[in-house]
Amino acid sequence: MxxxxxxxxxxxxxxxxxxxxxxxxxxxxxxxxxxxxxxxxxxxxxxxxxxxxxxxxxxxxxxxxxxxxxxxxxxxxxxxxxxxxxxxxxxxxxxxxxxxxxxxxxxxxxxxxxxxxxxxxxxxxxxxxxxxxxxxxxxNHFRHSSLRLNLEFWISVFGSLDQFLQALKINGALLSKSIEKVAKPNLALLEECGISVSDVTNPNAFLYRMLTTSPKHLQEALTRVHEFGIHPSSSAFSRGLRTFAVLSSEKLTKNIQLLEKLGWSRDAISLAVRREPTILGLTEERVRRSLEFLIGDVGLEIPYIARMPALMNYSIDRRLLPRNCLMNFLKAKGLFSAEFSFFSIATISNEKFLHKYVRPYEESFPGLAAAFASSCAGKHQWEQLYETTCKKRNS
Incomplete structure (x- = not known):
């Protein structure tokens, strides 16, 4: 032995x-x-x-x-x-x-x-x-006699084994749920909504989880999408369906009540959800911190945020805060006399932001690009840069 x-x-x-x-x-x-x-x-x-x-x-x-x-x-x-x-x-x-x-x-x-x-x-x-x-x-699905039939079905849905294995990494329940009672009804409903799994080119955790949720819950999610007035032709429709499908009714209700406690009106909430339903999937900590930053640091008001709710989805530490600090730095240097749209500043791609707001001023303010990069990495050095440039100007 x-x-x-x-x-x-x-x-x-x-x-x-x-x-x-x-x-x-x-x-x-x-x-x-x-x-x-x-x-x-x-x-x-x-x-x-x-x-x-x-x-x-x-x-x-x-x-x-x-x-x-x-x-x-x-x-x-x-x-x-x-x-x-x-x-x-x-x-x-x-x-x-x-x-x-x-x-x-x-x-x-x-x-x-x-x-x-x-x-x-x-x-x-x-x-x-x-x-x-x-x-x-x-x-453990490998031990089940249904493995071949289930796998054959999902390969036909995703178009290839590789695509299915990507989904399986995200949602291990794909091989355990009933094809007839869960998978096929959910796929049929998604197709009615114009959502095809085979069209997804990047791994999508929300979509893959929708495939194994309760068909009744998925139907209820579709009802909520309609209740919020999200039009089927809008880009927010699929995001809304995914969000409502993977979250419990209790979680959605709790987040709506949280926004109300933080000063949002029902109209503001409805407008924000119609435009970016994923905000109802954010954690309470994330919601509070986003609003504290956007209102307290940037100076935005709730009606503005409700019109631009995507702001709440961006990382504060690695995107919003660094960009806000840089723009304030440039304004303090007299390079911006008019107010800028924070939404356009926040949503522009990183390369375009660097091209428009960082590189043109690097010669006048050596170290600007490095300070911005450090800020995106969580190390904010704007006060140090400001003091350095002031000393150079006065010398």
Missing amino acids: IHLRKRILSHLLRPPSPVSAAHISPLFSPHRLLSATKCVAPNPFAIEDYLVSTCGLTREQALKSSKWISHLKHPSNPDAVLAFLSDLGLSRAEVATVVAKDPRVLCADVGRTLAPRVAELADLGLSRPDIARLFILGQ
């Missing part, structure tokens, strides 16, 4: 050799491993130590994971699973990731469960590296 365990460990530490996508290497076939490990271990099987020394988990991970597999009395089945994973192409670190996320994989029957899943996926045209990627992301 000890020699067998050493062979498995050494195999896990070596790069896997290429093998056929539909077959397990004969050296590590489940039948040979299981027959070779039927003898009882000479010492009691310590599952927590096994998870650390053999599977590569940390002691903390092992303590947490061992609760799920405490019934294991000897390492024969876990050894067979580890050999299977190694033969599939997973590295030792990836094996540790899989076991930490789904410790019960060590109880899976290689011959009856894991190997058939590999064969089914190979029949779909997946390469061995693709199957390994799916195993890492799919967690």
